[in-house]
Amino acid sequence: MIRFDAVSKNYPNGTTAVDELSLELAEGGLTVLVGPSGCGKTTTLRMVNRMVEPTAGTVSLRGQDIREVNAPELRRGIGYVIQHAGLFPHRTILDNIATVPLLLGWSRKKARARAAELLELVGLPSEMAKRYPNQLSGGQQQRVGVARALGADPPVLLMDEPFSAVDPIVRAELQAEFIRLQKELHKTIVFVTHDIDEAIKLGDKIAVFRTGGKLAQFDTPERLLADPADDFVADFVGHDRGIRRLSFVNAADVPLRDGPVLAATSPVASARTGDEPWVLVVDDGRRPLGWAAVADLPESGTLADVPLAPLGHTFSLVGDSARAALDSALLSPARLAVGVDAHGAVVGVADAHELSAGTGGTADATRADGGKR
């Protein structure tokens, strides 16, 4: 629905900020523009609301060349969020959020009612409505920035590094909230960041730019990790992409084997029958209790009587990713991931090697690296 056709932006000083960009951004999707500093992300973003006019090519919105729409009218349908929220310091939070509805001529009462709704939508308590921006934390101000951009319920949102100025913990919270919000709102979002992790976390599609304003690859996060177009993209995505790729594999698809799993009521002798150094001890509902080191087992008694090493953490076949499974394997004293069903009962176990080989994850990615680089 947002389309760039051979769009370039050259500045009079000879800088080519964007070079013959052709890109189609899906309606209701979140497209991330990512790349190193100065590669033309912000320029691309600003060409969507005509804050920057292209030197060549056409940007269109829902099939219409945006040059045919006057800029103020165009911007009414496009929310804009920037790094430091850009709030008006002398206006209350509520009035900041009500800015666009008021500009559109809504009554003060209606605009404030809408602003109160938006405050709640972005997860801020209503008592913040009367405060001023400097009485809020950076993360809270960013939420207000998002609420303000949503003021007139625009179908399109442009976001330029909206979460970059806050600390990593707040940033992760804002990202999670934002994912929740987008699931509800289905806006068409163009999101600029220089952080590939943020891009992978948030994007439905990611456009990777290289210096000189050239598009290097436009793909889903999963494809970007699995099959970077060239060395530049592979480097930019990072050398741990094999592991990160596992985030996109469902834990239900990881291959599991049955053992070594024994009930706590089993005699210790039964743990010695195999050649596994550790056995997983489970209760009568097959819920895991812990790991028993076979070498340290007493002569007699049941597994209920022996001290168990803690599980580390299990992974759920319902909802977790293969990355959670790999983490579970690496943190387990037995180096085995324990997969459980929705009731917490053990379904099976797998080691890191089995997990990566079976999911086409790390092993596959290592091979791809070897072939490409």
Ligand SMILES: Nc1ncnc2c1ncn2[C@@H]1O[C@H](COP(=O)(O)OP(=O)(O)OP(=O)(O)O)[C@@H](O)[C@H]1O
């Ligand atoms: N008004 C301008 N005049 C001349 N050059 C400009 C102008 N605005 C941007 N540029 C140049 O265009 C290039 C792209 O800039 P842009 O801001 O789009 O990059 P960016 O990828 O968003 O960078 P960053 O991540 O550092 O914000 C840069 O080399 C920049 O210096």
